[in-house]
Amino acid sequence: MSGFGKIVAGSAHEINNPVNFIHGNLAYVQNYVEALLGLVKMYQEQCPITTTEIRAEAEDVDLEFIQNDLPKTLDSMKTGSDRIREIVLSLRSFSRFDEADIKLVDIHEGLDSTLMILGYRLEAEADRPEIRVHRDYAILPLVECYAGLLNQVFLNVLTNAIEALSTERTPQTSQAPVDRLDQITLQTALVDEQWVQIKIADNGPGITPEVQQKMFDPFFTTKSVGEGTGMGLAVSYQIVTERHGGQLTCRSSLGEGAEFIIQIPVRRTVTGEST
Ligand SMILES: Nc1ncnc2c1ncn2[C@@H]1O[C@H](COP(=O)(O)OP(=O)(O)OP(=O)(O)O)[C@@H](O)[C@H]1O
Ligand SMILES: [Mg+2]
Known part of the structure; x- marks a missing residue:
């Protein structure tokens, strides 16, 4: 990195x-x-x-x-x-941050610059329409974190969402209205004075319970050889939990899309280790 x-x-x-x-x-x-x-x-x-x-x-x-x-x-x-x-x-802005330093960071700036980098992947492709991005940002304080690493997490989770929306629609989802909009929603919130939350959701095919159990494991992937290393979520999990004392969880059911929830403490010193 x-x-x-x-x-x-x-x-x-x-x-x-x-x-x-x-x-x-x-x-x-x-x-x-x-x-x-x-x-x-x-x-x-x-x-x-x-x-x-x-x-x-x-x-x-x-x-x-x-x-x-x-x-x-x-x-x-x-x-x-x-x-x-x-x-x-x-x-x-995506890369300016010195990995070694914890800094006060505007989370929304990180999300926006990551989205800008991925912009070309949101455009319509032969087999799917353009992916719409819906932003629902709360007023957040600056958060003490390793900004470069956190951007890496946003990149990994957003890339997965784009890839999920780009996969062939499963029988369940193809029953959805043909004009269903492919959408990614970014929502931020201040959970309480000490924690911020970033939700990244897609309305793709969703994730089976079996995959959910293993997807944070290193090298676990459902993608074909050469397409995914299976490290995206493993690295993201480590960055959020070990480096930031936060939590990374997922809510999803088949056909219902997937939602990744990142929670990190506003100040490392006050909140200490992850719960
Ligand atoms: N938003 C999502 N919708 C559906 N499945 C997902 C989603 N995010 C992750 N997954 C599942 O979790 C697996 C692991 O994801 P992870 O990012 O760790 O690896 P990868 O995307 O397969 O490969 P890499 O990120 O290294 O290119 C994916 O192969 C996919 O099956
Ligand atoms: Mg991935």
Whole structure:
């Protein structure tokens, strides 16, 4: 994780510089283009084209189309570069934390940057619709934790939810209305002054009691060889319980989706070990 975190942080840093060139210069380009297009328009209005050569050239390059399309092209380039900047920021926030340090952390920032990283996996695929994410965030205090490790837990649990929604629908679930929305719900709550709770739920196929009994074991997986190592939940369990003195539990029944509940103490020193 630490090596992985460094690679992510390093790549984010490397991408950040060239993206800033593009992003910073786009604003100038937009101004220049606006000025030039304005000038061309003025020429058209005040100095009507007289030579056939200019008229032919204007038709050749499709001047009208360019005048119309160029501002839109620049707008979409700006949207693209904004998006890259957001992703870079998320990657940084996802990995910026020094594993060795316990820090005061905004849990919602961790959830959001993890979701941003997984964003491309939420989009519609050939065999399933887009996965909607519903956020139900409470007002939470900053929580004392190893933020990088906790983000790893969010990543593992959210990845499982996405993979569960991507599996072929079981007979039970295929009886559900065809237009059932694939959905992941993130809910946070302050349980009491000393504990926060993060629930990550999906409305996928659910988990059988047999699998639930074993899924936190290292190397337990129901995925085919090469698809899963079976370490996601084992590592997450260890991070939540041993590193944070918290609890990681699951509620699920077949056909009813699955809900993973993470509870961690707001302050390590006050709450001490997990109950
Ligand atoms: N949200 C979920 N819905 C249905 N089944 C789940 C869900 N989350 C976990 N599981 C089950 O728990 C098993 C173990 O999960 P875990 O994350 O530990 O390993 P994995 O996802 O199989 O592999 P890896 O995470 O290493 O890629 C999964 O193979 C799957 O059967
Ligand atoms: Mg997994």
